[in-house]
Amino acid sequence: MGALQSLPGRPEYSDLAEKTGFSFEQIGVLHKRFKQLSHNEETLRRDHFNEIHDLAFNPIRAQIIEAFFDRRNFHQDGEGKVQEIGFEEFVVVMSHFRPPSDHMTEEQREKTRREKLRFLFNMHDTDNDGTITLEEYRHVVEELLSRSGTLEKETAKCIADAAMLEVASISVGHMEPDEFYEGITFEHFLKLLDGFEIESRMTIRFLNMDTTTLCK
Amino acid sequence: TNTYHLSFHVQAEMLDFLLFGALISAVDPVAVLAVFEEVHVNETLFIIVFGESLVNDAVTVVLYKVYISFVEVGAENVQTADYFKGVASFLIVSIGGTMVGLIFAVILGFITRFTKKVRIIEPLLVFLMVYLAYLTAELFSLSAILSMTFCGIGANKYVEANISQKSRTTVKYTMKTLASIAETIIFIFLGISAVDKSKWAWDTGLVSCTLVFIFIFRAVGVVGQTWVLNRFRLVPLEKIDQVVMSYGGLRGAVAFALVVLLDGEQVKAKDYFVATTIVVVFFTVMFQGLTIKPLVKWLKVPRATNRKPTINEEIHERAFDHILTAVEDIAGLQGYHHWRDKWEQFDKNYLSKLLLRKSVYRKSELWEAYQKINIRDAISVIDQGGNVLTSARLSLPSMASRASFPEVTNVTNYLRENGSGVCLDLQVIDNIPGAKVEEDMETHHVLAGNLYKPRRRYQSHYSRHFMPLGEQERQDREVFQRNMRSRMETFKSTRYKRHKKERSLKKVRRIKLQVTSPPTSSCDSLSLCSDPVVVPVETEDKAEHSDPEKDEDVGITFIARKAETPKQRPKSGCQIPLLPPPPPAPPSPPPASSSPTSEDSHLPWKGSLGSPPPCVSLEATKIIPVDLQQAWNQSISSLESISSPPAPAEPVHPRVSALSRLGGPRPASYTPPGSAAGSTFSIGPQVSQGSFLFPDKKKEEEEEEEDVEGEWLRRCSRSCLP
Numbered sequence A: 001m002g003a004l005q006s007l008p009g010r011p012e013y014s015d016l017a018e019k020t021g022f023s024f025e026q027i028g029v030l031h032k033r034f035k036q037l038s039h040n041e042e043t044l045r046r047d048h049f050n051e052i053h054d055l056a057f058n059p060i061r062a063q064i065i066e067a068f069f070d071r072r073n074f075h076q077d078g079e080g081k082v083q084e085i086g087f088e089e090f091v092v093v094m095s096h097f098r099p100p101s102d103h104m105t106e107e108q109r110e111k112t113r114r115e116k117l118r119f120l121f122n123m124h125d126t127d128n129d130g131t132i133t134l135e136e137y138r139h140v141v142e143e144l145l146s147r148s149g150t151l152e153k154e155t156a157k158c159i160a161d162a163a164m165l166e167v168a169s170i171s172v173g174h175m176e177p178d179e180f181y182e183g184i185t186f187e188h189f190l191k192l193l194d195g196f197e198i199e200s201r202m203t204i205r206f207l208n209m210d211t212t213t214l215c216k
Numbered sequence B: 001t002n003t004y005h006l007s008f009h010v011q012a013e014m015l016d017f018l019l020f021g022a023l024i025s026a027v028d029p030v031a032v033l034a035v036f037e038e039v040h041v042n043e044t045l046f047i048i049v050f051g052e053s054l055v056n057d058a059v060t061v062v063l064y065k066v067y068i069s070f071v072e073v074g075a076e077n078v079q080t081a082d083y084f085k086g087v088a089s090f091l092i093v094s095i096g097g098t099m100v101g102l103i104f105a106v107i108l109g110f111i112t113r114f115t116k117k118v119r120i121i122e123p124l125l126v127f128l129m130v131y132l133a134y135l136t137a138e139l140f141s142l143s144a145i146l147s148m149t150f151c152g153i154g155a156n157k158y159v160e161a162n163i164s165q166k167s168r169t170t171v172k173y174t175m176k177t178l179a180s181i182a183e184t185i186i187f188i189f190l191g192i193s194a195v196d197k198s199k200w201a202w203d204t205g206l207v208s209c210t211l212v213f214i215f216i217f218r219a220v221g222v223v224g225q226t227w228v229l230n231r232f233r234l235v236p237l238e239k240i241d242q243v244v245m246s247y248g249g250l251r252g253a254v255a256f257a258l259v260v261l262l263d264g265e266q267v268k269a270k271d272y273f274v275a276t277t278i279v280v281v282f283f284t285v286m287f288q289g290l291t292i293k294p295l296v297k298w299l300k301v302p303r304a305t306n307r308k309p310t311i312n313e314e315i316h317e318r319a320f321d322h323i324l325t326a327v328e329d330i331a332g333l334q335g336y337h338h339w340r341d342k343w344e345q346f347d348k349n350y351l352s353k354l355l356l357r358k359s360v361y362r363k364s365e366l367w368e369a370y371q372k373i374n375i376r377d378a379i380s381v382i383d384q385g386g387n388v389l390t391s392a393r394l395s396l397p398s399m400a401s402r403a404s405f406p407e408v409t410n411v412t413n414y415l416r417e418n419g420s421g422v423c424l425d426l427q428v429i430d431n432i433p434g435a436k437v438e439e440d441m442e443t444h445h446v447l448a449g450n451l452y453k454p455r456r457r458y459q460s461h462y463s464r465h466f467m468p469l470g471e472q473e474r475q476d477r478e479v480f481q482r483n484m485r486s487r488m489e490t491f492k493s494t495r496y497k498r499h500k501k502e503r504s505l506k507k508v509r510r511i512k513l514q515v516t517s518p519p520t521s522s523c524d525s526l527s528l529c530s531d532p533v534v535v536p537v538e539t540e541d542k543a544e545h546s547d548p549e550k551d552e553d554v555g556i557t558f559i560a561r562k563a564e565t566p567k568q569r570p571k572s573g574c575q576i577p578l579l580p581p582p583p584p585a586p587p588s589p590p591p592a593s594s595s596p597t598s599e600d601s602h603l604p605w606k607g608s609l610g611s612p613p614p615c616v617s618l619e620a621t622k623i624i625p626v627d628l629q630q631a632w633n634q635s636i637s638s639l640e641s642i643s644s645p646p647a648p649a650e651p652v653h654p655r656v657s658a659l660s661r662l663g664g665p666r667p668a669s670y671t672p673p674g675s676a677a678g679s680t681f682s683i684g685p686q687v688s689q690g691s692f693l694f695p696d697k698k699k700e701e702e703e704e705e706e707d708v709e710g711e712w713l714r715r716c717s718r719s720c721l722p
Helices: A002-006 A010-020 A024-038 A046-050 A053-057 A061-068 A087-097 A106-124 A134-146 A153-172 A186-195 A211-215 B014-024 B029-039 B043-073 B080-112 B115-139 B144-162 B165-195 B204-230 B239-247 B253-260 B270-299 B311-331 B336-355 B358-362 B365-383 B411-417 B426-430 B435-450 B471-490 B498-515 B523-527 B534-545 B566-574 B598-602 B618-623 B626-642 B654-660 B684-689 B698-720
Strands: B003-006 B010-013
Touching: A010 A024, A010 A087, A024 A046, A024 A087, A024 B311, A046 A061, A053 A061, A053 B311, A061 A087, A061 A106, A061 A134, A061 B311, A087 A106, A087 B311, A106 A134, A106 A186, A106 B311, A134 A153, A134 B311, A153 B311, A186 B311, B010 B014, B014 B043, B014 B253, B014 B270, B029 B043, B029 B270, B043 B080, B043 B144, B043 B239, B043 B253, B080 B115, B080 B144, B080 B336, B115 B144, B115 B165, B144 B336, B165 B253, B165 B270, B204 B239, B204 B270, B239 B270, B253 B270, B311 B336
Parallel strands: none
Antiparallel strands: B003 B010
16 A cells, blocks of 8 residues: 555645545545546546446446536536546546545435435436436436346336336326426436435445556 | 363363353344344344344354364363364365355256246255255265255245246245244244253253353444444444344254253253253243334334335336446446446356246346336235226326326327327227217226136146146236236326317217227227227327328327237237338328228227228337337237137237237238228328228238238338348
């Protein structure tokens, strides 16, 4: 772990640390990884992500990669996509997956929860219109199920439709005959995943990094 | 070594106490299971305690054997090396037992892959293989209990998928019964021993100290280990969890069995130990077992949620797994998700291929979950029994039930939203039958829509090797399809303008009923019979039909499924292509089809048009947007089941018949556009007439059948290509 002591640019890390909640060590490790991924360039592009071998088999690879380039996830109230990201944005996106720190107030927990769910929502809502329409949801389900390979598109669509039905019933309850269910808004999404323990589901332990990976 | 004297009675040495400690500290899985199932604590806690007890069993037995061997040798003769050997043997025995179990798990999974034809022996196979695992482990002096446990754990996924539902039930209940019997016998024995003075000797000091100590030291052990564990856990174990874990450590039958097995010659204090064990077991089971429930309530331990996950939750569960794996990969971590993902890949690519039956292998878990949810919903709908009318309207239990039976449901609009290709049952619009017919239709409609196909009463075979598909399963499937159908209906989304609604509503009532035709033996009509689906769907359109020019929303609806003749079987996968609307026509080619049947002529609205019931051919199905085809097909297959077909002319491919339930081919009722038969897809004039297109005469159709099929094939293959 000696390598971590001699990280360059320590002072820069302090505002990053404050912004994202990571510790210096974690940021250091992430910086190393960033350099590794970007071949020591300043910015990461999509093709850098595509080089990650393990990611190749992941069914939602595309969405995750897009999520890194999505301005909405940079916490700067921006919209749209960028072509390349710097280290700061990289860390900000990663911070969505940070484990909750031990001493969090109820408010902070709620905030983190919302952030995480917002990240998820943005991932599904590809056209940035604030709602997840049926098409988008179908796309999600298809991507998820495409890994099993043998599931037909129709089945995936079927499942997505049923899921939409469910969302409609949970969020809107009884619908009038001529009501149109536009799509899942963020509020509905929150309600939908109310029972989910996001804090534990959407977390990764950043410190347990395998040094051998870093050396690859 | 020293001998310890307790109250001048017990003479036991260090080793004896070690032995006693080993057997008394083991938590008994049966007792734990019984109590915790009663209490319904949350899953994490349950798994921790139950898992501990499961492995404890083996650990205890292994330790016990190690110590027994030391005792036999005599404490003086034990050298330091032997202690290490003891530890080593412990490791070998447990790990060895596990490996044996896993090997048998693989064998078992593999065997069950081929038992499709001999379903009846599946439970037997399961028992025997597991017993074999036990015996093999015993043979090599490995831990037999661990072997059985891990055999079960390892084989569970594959065996459960491979064997039939009945076998699963059989295995489950037989095991429960056997376990129950065994446990009861042991407790009977315990009880008898308690009363039989010759078997034990009382020592107050030992007993009381033991009771106190087991409680204290268990708590200490739990707290210590939790502290260590929490450093690695994302969701730390709370104090409450720890309390429950300590308190939930019930001793049971295993301890008693082991203590009774001690050799009185070698272990002089055996009788005292027996007494102590009896007291401990009684105390923990009765006192702790009885009080744990109030304790759990008092401490407000998070309870298990019995709520089955919704579809959305299931989807997101899987989504999370993938997301986290992806992020881990990006961040270069080889974390938990990474390894788990690797394992799943391995499992999917090698293990499952080897151990799962092909048909099972193809289904995805999500689909299974989805089906299960549907079946469950459907069954619960049935269970609500009573009101046949409203039950037809319920979809998801969570969904508010729709108001009244004839209320318009808008799959139409939903479909419309998804674009094109809709077809209308125009014919129906213009013909308004008399009230009486309406009533009959309504009755029929209600009945058909809500009752199931009458069960056949005959009982079939008693063959040892053949087990016919049960009525229950058929019924379940039917329920599922019905539910799916009603579910689709209740999904409301519409862009449809309100002003059309009133008009359509009126027409709905009438039209809806009209559409139903009595279950004629000719297949075709079935499409229209009993279709809460069809009808409502069409309704919205009806009103529109009067304005053919306005094709903003051309309605849809379709139902029908063409008889799947054997020739078409290979294309059955292809049924779904979306036919491009023929150029001249506006985007909603009407269905072509149906063969005329004489029976239909009596229906007034049909009479004038001279023939075919508004049955739609397979072509029509193709007109439904691709994305809804599957759901649609399921719906219609249930519709088809309503009307009973004539005796099938030829055996139908099982898959096809499972879909259509009718078996038997039907005359092709499709005419390709532009064909000489004159039925075309042109909407214009027909639309305004309100009739829908179908071939004029049956004969012509049949002549063209060959051609139709070829044409259909071609179209199909064309549209099938991505």
